Amino acid sequence: MALRGNLRDFTVTQLLNLINLAHKTGTLVIEGPNETAKIAFREGKLSYTQIGQEDNHLATILHRSNRLTAGQLRAIQLRASHLSDKELGLLLINSGYIAQNDILNALQAYCSDVVRRLFTWVEGIFRFENEMLPPDDRITVRLDLENLIIEGARQLREWEQLQDEIPSLDMALKFIERPGTSMQKMNLSVEEWRVVSYINPRNTIQQIATATKMSDLEIRRIVYGLLQAGLVEVIRQDNAPVIERPRPQPANNQNREEQKSLVNRLITRIRSI
Amino acid sequence: MQTVKMVVTGPFSAGKTQFIRSVSEIDVVATERKITSASERTVKQATTVAMDFGRITVDEDLVLYLFGTPGQKRFDFMWEILSEGMLGFIVMIDSTRPETFREGRSILETFRAYAPTPYVVAANKQDAPDAWDIEDMRNALRLSPQVKLLPCVATQKTTVKNVLLELLYSILAGLDSTEK
Numbered sequence: 001m002a003l004r005g006n007l008r009d010f011t012v013t014q015l016l017n018l019i020n021l022a023h024k025t026g027t028l029v030i031e032g033p034n035e036t037a038k039i040a041f042r043e044g045k046l047s048y049t050q051i052g053q054e055d056n057h058l059a060t061i062l063h064r065s066n067r068l069t070a071g072q073l074r075a076i077q078l079r080a081s082h083l084s085d086k087e088l089g090l091l092l093i094n095s096g097y098i099a100q101n102d103i104l105n106a107l108q109a110y111c112s113d114v115v116r117r118l119f120t121w122v123e124g125i126f127r128f129e130n131e132m133l134p135p136d137d138r139i140t141v142r143l144d145l146e147n148l149i150i151e152g153a154r155q156l157r158e159w160e161q162l163q164d165e166i167p168s169l170d171m172a173l174k175f176i177e178r179p180g181t182s183m184q185k186m187n188l189s190v191e192e193w194r195v196v197s198y199i200n201p202r203n204t205i206q207q208i209a210t211a212t213k214m215s216d217l218e219i220r221r222i223v224y225g226l227l228q229a230g231l232v233e234v235i236r237q238d239n240a241p242v243i244e245r246p247r248p249q250p251a252n253n254q255n256r257e258e259q260k261s262l263v264n265r266l267i268t269r270i271r272s273i
Numbered sequence: 274m275q276t277v278k279m280v281v282t283g284p285f286s287a288g289k290t291q292f293i294r295s296v297s298e299i300d301v302v303a304t305e306r307k308i309t310s311a312s313e314r315t316v317k318q319a320t321t322v323a324m325d326f327g328r329i330t331v332d333e334d335l336v337l338y339l340f341g342t343p344g345q346k347r348f349d350f351m352w353e354i355l356s357e358g359m360l361g362f363i364v365m366i367d368s369t370r371p372e373t374f375r376e377g378r379s380i381l382e383t384f385r386a387y388a389p390t391p392y393v394v395a396a397n398k399q400d401a402p403d404a405w406d407i408e409d410m411r412n413a414l415r416l417s418p419q420v421k422l423l424p425c426v427a428t429q430k431t432t433v434k435n436v437l438l439e440l441l442y443s444i445l446a447g448l449d450s451t452e453k
């Protein structure tokens with residue numbers, strides 16, 4: 001059950017990746033040195049954020065995104081404080097003052113911004129609460145995590161960590177076939193597109209770096225982002241996962257039938273333990 | 274008389290010694306020492322310093338040896354020696370200590386580079402309340418779907434047997450698939 005640990009071992013980007021891959025629903029609680037952030041997800045999509053004591057009410061967010069004036073905000077806070085966010089949202093839409101899309105865009109921008117701020121957190125402990133959901137009266141969004149994951153990876157400046165993540169450049173990459181993910185929807189940078197255009201099981205990362213004239217650091221950073229976003233995966237140079245085509249080392253010069261018989265004897269013996 | 278070996282590796286305190294102890298017919302020749310570093314001592318009292326060594330006799334002509342690598346980084350010069358000629362290897366990961374996942378993955382990569390033999394990953398200490406879920410671990414360790422990641426409780430013989438059997442099945446499948 002437990003998905004808990006320390007930010008020193010898992011970056012926020014990696015956590016988003018875990019949540020995205022497992023289509024998790026619940027709230028990621030991160031206790032930083034100064035404040036606590038709660039990031040809620042529904043089926044692997046970002047739905048709601050709360051950071052520290054920051055006011056994240058709809059009116060405040062609309063004001064911050066210049067959709068409400070300071071005067072309007074004050075009026076709402078004075079006279080409509082009994083309204084929930086959902087009620088206020090409906091009121092604003094029904095009165096023709098603001099379109100539903102504008103509200104959603106403002107909320108999405110706010111949630112993305114909170115996550116971006118978390119990318120700078122390096123100290124803290126995290127846990128994922130399956131049962132914790134956003135308050136009922138709040139408006140939630142549905143935001144794909146891939147773009148945020150790519151952005152987070154862009155911010156990951158630690159060379160050592162990248163080196164750790166991509167130990168060798170003598171590996172090739174291939175696209176992961178996953179229904180529902182479309183390259184076109186991604187906000188890839190020009191550099192990222194250049195790398196993407198070279199991805200092919202026959203090109204090693206090193207060759208892509210040479211072709212795109214990128215340094216080790218630059219290519220690692222981009223490849224790491226693409227890996228984290230689940231767009232590509234590393235393939236071995238022999239083009240096959242090890243499990244599928246292993247070349248067992250014979251203990252001596254036995255032929256294959258003898259080896260198989262030996263493994264079968266081991267299996268029988270272990271079953272009997 | 275023929276001997277074959279498998280290597281049990283993984284980060285410090287993952288449960289390698291315990292794993293071998295659960296199935297070995299001899300007392301594991303563990304070369305354990307009291308831990309001197311304070312930070313490591315908070316995790317456990319004794320650590321393997323050279324290697325663990327367990328034995329399973331199959332019949333009068335065949336013996337399986339299980340070698341456990343020392344978990345601490347300063348002994349990794351032993352790894353390559355231990356991995357020579359192995360039939361396959363097992364990477365043990367402590368499911369309750371996500372701070373070791375990164376190292377676990379790097380150990381896995383290192384052993385893969387030594388020899389292209391089959392391997393499985395054991396998510397150990399699944400009995401502990403704060404153990405991570407298997408699927409979360411697969412994602413965190415970035416294991417592709419075809420890599421076997423098996424729940425394990427090294428103190429329970431049944432799960433240890435299962436890990437060994439799954440590794441043997443992979444070895445067998447490997448022999449079948451290269452057959453031409």
Ligand SMILES: Nc1nc2c(ncn2[C@@H]2O[C@H](COP(=O)(O)OP(=O)(O)OP(=O)(O)O)[C@@H](O)[C@H]2O)c(=O)[nH]1
Pocket residue numbers: 283284285286287288289290291292317319320321322341342343344345397398399400401425426427428429
């Ligand atoms: N709850 C639980 N504890 C376990 C399990 N396996 C091992 N342990 C405990 O975890 C600790 C470490 O186990 P060891 O077998 O010594 O680990 P190791 O990998 O050999 O450690 P080093 O040789 O120091 O690297 C011991 O206290 C074990 O009793 C398990 O499956 N469940």
Ligand SMILES: [Mg+2]
Pocket residue numbers: 289290291320321325341343344
């Ligand atoms: Mg040990």
